[in-house]
Amino acid sequence: MGLIRLLLAIAVLATHTKTLFFFQFPSGSKAVRIFFVISGFYMALILNKKYLKMDNGLWLFYSNRFLRLYPLYWLILILTIVVSLTGYLFNDSPFFLTHIINGSHHPDWIGWFIIIFSNLFILLQSALSFITFYDGQTFLIHTNPQAISGNLYSLIPPAWSIGMEITFYLLAPFYAGRSWKVVALLFLFCIGVKELIGWSGLAFGPWGHRFILSGLIYFIAGVLVYKIYEKYFHRYYSKRLAIMLLALWIPTTLFNGYIFQQNLDLGYYIYVVFSVVSIPFIFQLSGSWSWDRFIGELSYPVYLSHYVCIGILSYSLSVLNMNQSWIQAGGLVVTLLLSFTLLKVVLLPIERVRQKRISSAKTPNSGVH
Secondary structure: OHHHHHHHHHHHHHHHOOOEOOEEOOOHHHHHHHHHHHHHHHHHHHHHHOHHHOOOHHHHHHHHHHHHHHHHHHHHHHHHHHHHHHHHHHHOOOHHHHHHHHOOOOOOHHHHHHHHHHHHHOOOOHHHHHEEEEOOEEEEOOOOOOOEEHHHHOOOHHHHHHHHHHHHHHHHHHOOOOOHHHHHHHHHHHHHHHHHHHHOOOOOOHHHHOOHHHHHHHHHHHHHHHHHHHHHHHHHOOHHHHHHHHHHHHHHHHEHHHHOOOOHHHHHHHHHHHHHHHHHHHHHHHOOOHHHHHHHHOHHHHHHHHHHHHHHHHHHHHHOOOOOOHHHHHHHHHHHHHHHHHHHHHHHHHHHHHHHHHHOOEEOOOEEO
16 A cells, blocks of 8 residues: 555645646545545554554554654654744745744634644644634634634644544544444444535535544545455455556556546546545555555655645745746655655654564463564
């Protein structure tokens, strides 16, 4: 699944650079939803195969998720702040701190609490999409047309989806070990909520894709497909079928806009269903590929760091009076180089610690596992 995860992260990057060469990736929001499905599948797998069988599995699961997400996030947050302060001190350009330093409509203490807490701890990042600020006050979105969006106070804008995933992780141990029928009921409940949102006319705002239950539906879909695959379909696994699904998935992602240009809405649903069905087969196919696992580890730093890389590059091109079209190739190259460095220096050492903690943990029946 590593190659798929990296391509989805690049799809988000391509959304923020407007385009990426001749490729037509799915939009960033669509890519994030497929990320949620993959995450749900993988969380269900590791919970059922490892953590739920351990004496201290719940604590180990949460703490390992913390080690996976937060050190890198805080490092990129520090980089973002340092770059912004450097731009402000030497060129009066505070970049990602613009609205915090120069904003004309600062929030009240409630707004500042959400801004500081969400930027420090990732949780509540999506909440910034539901609030606006005007004249020292905090409003719910759409209640004051003169107010500015809370999103503008996010220092790492793509992190909203990571905040949602953390919420999914907190909930997952309480249902991922249950039967597929229980998970299916949860899935149907989330579909019902999503339909209510659509009927209310809010589907195209943050309620449609940044409300917790609107995202949870995709995560639970991943859990559900794991449950059904393990119970009914794993015995029918075929390497030839898995290779065919992967061979179809890659061009469908790279040229998504071309393939579904006649009906993007229908194309989106076809792409989601195809991805959901393919995930367990491709996961089983690629599980032993060390190169694929390494590539997959790049997806998280690419997703988190690309925004600041693009911002720095765009500003540099402006200063040098160079064409902004260079931001496509440059943004990808700079992001990949930084991500590779972060992977080698930060993520891989942490991953060794995480795996050591798992290997030394005890299970109720087998002692050290």
